[in-house]
Structures are given as structure tokens and as C-alpha cells.
Amino acid sequence: MSGLVFFNFCKRFIIEKSNYLREDVYFAEGLLRFLNGMFYALIFTILILIFKSNELTIIKDYIEILIWIYCIIIIFMLLQFKTVRPHEVTICFTSFGIVKIDLKKTSINQNISKV
Numbered sequence: 001m002s003g004l005v006f007f008n009f010c011k012r013f014i015i016e017k018s019n020y021l022r023e024d025v026y027f028a029e030g031l032l033r034f035l036n037g038m039f040y041a042l043i044f045t046i047l048i049l050i051f052k053s054n055e056l057t058i059i060k061d062y063i064e065i066l067i068w069i070y071c072i073i074i075i076f077m078l079l080q081f082k083t084v085r086p087h088e089v090t091i092c093f094t095s096f097g098i099v100k101i102d103l104k105k106t107s108i109n110q111n112i113s114k115v
Contacts, residue, residue, distance in 0.1 A: 028088040
């Protein structure tokens with residue numbers, strides 16, 4: 001089983017078996033998707049500003065400043081990707097371990113109650 005398949009298995013397992021950890025997994029995944037979307041939106045905006053700078057007369061004086069600000073934001077976001085993705089993986093695997101322990105405890109308690 002490859003790493004991505006196992007990671008997706010862990011996420012599906014948590015989502016199906018645990019109500020209180022489901023939100024953490026969804027939040028971590030949503031945060032990563034939000035940052036990815038913002039990253040590509042900023043790159044697309046920079047390209048528009050560069051190629052359409054002659055046609056944008058309203059902000060013509062500020063285009064160079066905007067491009068530099070967007071580049072700084074993109075660099076900052078790239079540095080954040082280094083921490084966000086491992087954080088999502090850590091949340092998923094820790095939650096998987098917690099759910100697995102909880103299921104073992106409930107199955108042990110059910111077996112004891114049957115006796």
C-alpha cells in the first residue's frame with residue numbers, strides 16, 4: 001500500500017468512525033486547499049498585472065508595488081506550505097491512532113459485558 005493510499009484510508013476511517021475527530025481532519029484539509037487556491041490566485045493575478053499593465057490605467061502607478069507585494073506574499077505562502085502539509089499528516093495519523101484505540105476499548109468492553 002503506497003503512502004497516499006494509506007493516508008486516504010486513514011482519513012476515510014476517521015471520518016466514518018469518529019464524530020469528534022472528523023472536524024479536525026476536515027479543518028486541516030480545508031486549510032491546505034485554501035492556501036493552494038490563494039497561491040494560484042496570486043500567481044494568476046501577477047500574470048494579469050504584468051501582461052495587462054498598459055491597459056489598467058486606474059492603478060498604473062501602483063502596479064510595480066502590487067507585483068512586489070504579491071511576490072512577497074507568495075514567498076511567505078511557500079514557507080507556510082512546509083508546515084501546513086506535515087501538520088495535516090500529523091493530525092490525520094494521530095486521529096487515526098486515537099480512533100483505533102477507542103474502537104479497541106469499546107470492543108473489549110462489549111466482550112466483557114457479554115460474559
